Amino acid sequence: MLFKAGLYNSAPLKKFLKSEFSSVTSMKRSVNVGIVDLLSGKWADFNEDNIAQDNNLLDVMYTSLSTTPYFSPVEAFGSYYFDGSAIWDIDIPSAVNKCAQKGYAQSDIVVDVVMTSGATLEVKDTSDYNSIEMGLRFLKIAQYYGTMDGLMRAKFAYPAVNFRYVVGPSADLPKERNPLEMNAADMQAMFTMGA
Numbered sequence: 571m572l573f574k575a576g577l578y579n580s581a582p583l584k585k586f587l588k589s590e591f592s593s594v595t596s597m598k599r600s601v602n603v604g605i606v607d608l609l610s611g612k613w614a615d616f617n618e619d620n621i622a623q624d625n626n627l628l629d630v631m632y633t634s635l636s637t638t639p640y641f642s643p644v645e646a647f648g649s650y651y652f653d654g655s656a657i658w659d660i661d662i663p664s665a666v667n668k669c670a671q672k673g674y675a676q677s678d679i680v681v682d683v684v685m686t687s688g689a690t691l692e693v694k695d696t697s698d699y700n701s702i703e704m705g706l707r708f709l710k711i712a713q714y715y716g717t718m719d720g721l722m723r724a725k726f727a728y729p730a731v732n733f734r735y736v737v738g739p740s741a742d743l744p745k746e747r748n749p750l751e752m753n754a755a756d757m758q759a760m761f762t763m764g765a
Contacts, residue, residue: 576642583641584632591631596622602664604654605633608643613657615664659717660685662724666731676730685738687717 597618605614616630629646636644636652643650654661660683669679691714696707717738725733 574642576636576638577640580632580636580641583635584628587628587631591627594622594627600665600668602661602668603630603634604658604661604664605630605651606654606656608650608652610649613654614647614651617668658720659687659713660720660724662720663727666724666728676728677732679728679730680732680734681724682735683721683733683737685717685721685736687713687738690740 599618601616601618601621603616603621605616606612607614616626621627621630629644633644633646633651634653636642637655638652641652643652662681662683665681666676666679670676687710691711694707696704699707721733721736725731
């Protein structure tokens with residue numbers, strides 16, 4: 571934690587992405603992925619026009635999954651990058667603006683949102699929390715309101731857009747060594763839908 575830029579080695583993720591996506595040379599749908607330049611603090615935007623060029627897809631996907639502090643920043647595109655959540659927790663404007671550029675009126679645009687935090691904020695008794703537990707609680711609250719703020723601002727900015735579904739986890743991932751071994755019922759119980 572004190573000597574490395576990330577807590578986990580993400581090399582297996584890069585190997586997996588390479589095995590699954592190296593044959594993709596063009597996008598058949600509209601795509602938008604944002605990452606953040608660690609050195610300048612600026613947003614870098616990739617879409618269907620430039621994401622598949624020069625093997626950008628693997629670097630962009632790998633970088634967009636490099637969440638600090640869990641994974642180290644990725645060296646790519648002449649700098650160091652990590653996922654875009656430092657600037658946009660959910661990037662609704664890019665999707666809406668892309669539809670508008672194609673000539674769609676706001677009233678013809680339908681947006682489904684996948685939240686990166688829970689749909690509700692759990693009430694906790696923090697009377698016996700230590701400083702680390704307080705810090706974790708603070709981060710949980712900040713993440714929740716950061717995501718909700720992005721959604722509420724988008725609804726305000728695009729009043730005629732139909733925000734059809736908002737989907738997000740209803741519980742934390744289980745405290746297991748390998749959460750990917752959950753069964754389908756456990757996974758379904760974690761998600762909730764609402765408008």
